Amino acid sequence: MKTKLNELLGVISTALESDPVQGARMLIEPLSPAEAARVLESLPNSLRLPFWSQVEVDKKGEVLLEVHDDLRRHLINHTDEDTLFITLSAMQMDELADLEEDLPIPVVNAMVQAMDSQRRQRFALVKQYPDDTAGGLMDADATAVRGDVTLKAVLRYLRRARVREGALPEHLDSLMVVDRNNRLVGVLPLSALVSYDVDTTVSEVMVQGETSVTPLKPSAEVARIFEDQDLLSAPVVDDQGRLLGRITVDDVIDVMRDQADREILGRAGLDKHPDLFAPVVGSSVRRALWLGINLVTAFIAAWVIGLFEASIEQVVALAILMPVVASMGGVAGTQTLTLVTRGIALDQVGRSNLWRLVGHELTIGGINGLFWSLVVTAVAFYWFGDYQLGLVFGAAMLAVILTGAAAGTLIPLALKQVGVDPALAGGVVLTTATDAIGFFSFLGLATLILL
Known part of the structure; x- marks a missing residue:
């Protein structure tokens, strides 16, 4: 399409x-x-x-x-x-x-x-x-029936509703069953409606204990419930169990799409729903803010480099190899950041498993760091003919990959704790950490060992 x-x-x-x-x-x-x-x-x-x-x-x-x-x-x-x-x-x-x-x-x-x-x-x-709650998503025109009526009466009711409204509600896969006080007591799947004898009562074939949600439940949690339980629709009830409406899968798909768009676009500082042909001035102002934030982080990395200006002047190879250190740290950190941010969104990360997760990511970072530090040590020695430079390069590579693993785990958790969306700000903070620590470790070791 x-x-x-x-x-x-x-x-x-x-x-x-x-x-x-x-x-x-x-x-x-x-x-x-x-x-x-x-x-x-x-x-x-x-x-x-x-x-x-x-x-x-x-x-x-x-x-x-x-x-x-x-x-x-x-x-x-x-x-x-x-x-x-x-x-x-x-x-x-x-x-x-x-x-x-x-x-x-x-x-x-x-x-x-x-x-x-x-x-x-x-x-x-x-x-x-x-809008971002179950109540904002629900359709208040939920089709409800009583448990003491027959399936024949339900079919007649649906035919009349179709004539009266011109069509049945969209994505109608089940009917809500309520008591005299409009309290939800069960759900009647349409499959049961058309497969049992018409003289059977609703209470005999309805499904009890079906998942329901309260109107103030965040839409992201509603989407997760639909995903986990493979729902096509779900009733919305108040604190007393009274039926308010129903949510259907098409509404949930919109929520999931908005969440994905928000995360992807937010990392670049763009609006949730960017306009390809938005007014130039307004778009320039919105993007300028994000560019300014990135400029500040770039100056922090530049300041760290400036601390070792004399070392770079004496060993030109340092300037050649610096981008490699920063790049590897950024990639390692982004891998962990993406994994942890997703885990936070799915409520998979909390106090009970936080430090185990940190240890797990540091272990992965240590294994990759050792492997690639050996590789870059050999490359630097072959390229520049200086084994000390190779050792410095390899040690800095190990340090920056471990930094990326630690920062990628802890930064999104810290941002969430202070009320900042990790999907929006995590990348900027991570880049600052890996660049600054990567340059500092590389240039600092070079100053101590080579000069």
């Missing part, structure tokens, strides 16, 4: 440039909302509004959910209120709640007024929870 969209992007761009009003409509129509959003984000600013004007009205709301925040607000600001009302009317409660802050107040008021009392209550329920 990636290749198809890349090829389609050029065709759509040409069509929009030749006819901004109708030129790409036939090309846009077959696209899913996610594909349309991806094309939108790939187009230059001048073609985005012409593309948006040719997206079908009933698809616009889903596209708004997929694009990044700045582009979403831009598109909403250039869409008339009547069109917004039409495209948003059929959306689920959790989706409406995600868009509400960016919508014009008259549109929000009109939508709320058009809802029946039940949907209005559900909308108010979803709105009160942050």
